Amino acid sequence: CKKYRDQFTDQQKLIYEEKLEASELFKDKKALYPSSVGQPFQGAYLEINKNPKYKKLKDAIEEKIIIAEVVNKINRANGKSTSRIFLLTNNNLLLADQKSGQIKSEVPLVDVTKVSMSSQNDGFFAVHLKEGSEAASKGDFLFSSDHLIEMATKLYRTTLSQTKQKLNIEISDEYVHVLFENPFSLSAFLF
Numbered sequence: 001c002k003k004y005r006d007q008f009t010d011q012q013k014l015i016y017e018e019k020l021e022a023s024e025l026f027k028d029k030k031a032l033y034p035s036s037v038g039q040p041f042q043g044a045y046l047e048i049n050k051n052p053k054y055k056k057l058k059d060a061i062e063e064k065i066i067i068a069e070v071v072n073k074i075n076r077a078n079g080k081s082t083s084r085i086f087l088l089t090n091n092n093l094l095l096a097d098q099k100s101g102q103i104k105s106e107v108p109l110v111d112v113t114k115v116s117m118s119s120q121n122d123g124f125f126a127v128h129l130k131e132g133s134e135a136a137s138k139g140d141f142l143f144s145s146d147h148l149i150e151m152a153t154k155l156y157r158t159t160l161s162q163t164k165q166k167l168n169i170e171i172s173d174e175y176v177h178v179l180f181e182n183p184f185s186l187s188a189f190l191f
Helices: 002-006 010-026 052-060 150-163
Strands: 065-074 081-089 094-099 104-106 112-118 126-128 143-144 168-172 176-179 183-184
Touching: 010 143, 052 143, 065 150, 112 150, 126 150
Parallel strands: 112 168
Antiparallel strands: 065 081, 065 143, 081 094, 094 104, 112 126, 126 143, 176 183
């Protein structure tokens, strides 16, 4: 085994470590997990460095981008979704307009307290923010993503690396989020 492991590059080791972390976080807890096992984690689903459309966005971010993906952000006011670019860097979670590349929200990872999701086979997840923080003034974020397992795993690992605290990943059959200050069930979006 050691000979086999010694052949891995640092990049390959990182990939296997992330997959192991994903297994520990989601195996037998999230129905979506088995479909993610064979999918390599790519991180950069948008080629921000190569796409001239996102030059302004790339220039505004001075840190290494860990994840760049288009997600659907669910609006708390009316439940409608809007496409946003979800960016994870070493210190921040950023949301940008998909068309213009303009940054709409910037959340320091120290202000992220929890990620919650259902145990079902869906890509919905909520990013909960520290009460009283500037980022939390608009409330928590609700997203839908085709790469939920990867995004949550990378957010968990990056937050742990930066804050030295484990990010709470909450997986529950009764997924409730506050909209209009009234609880609603995520199943309303699924059916």
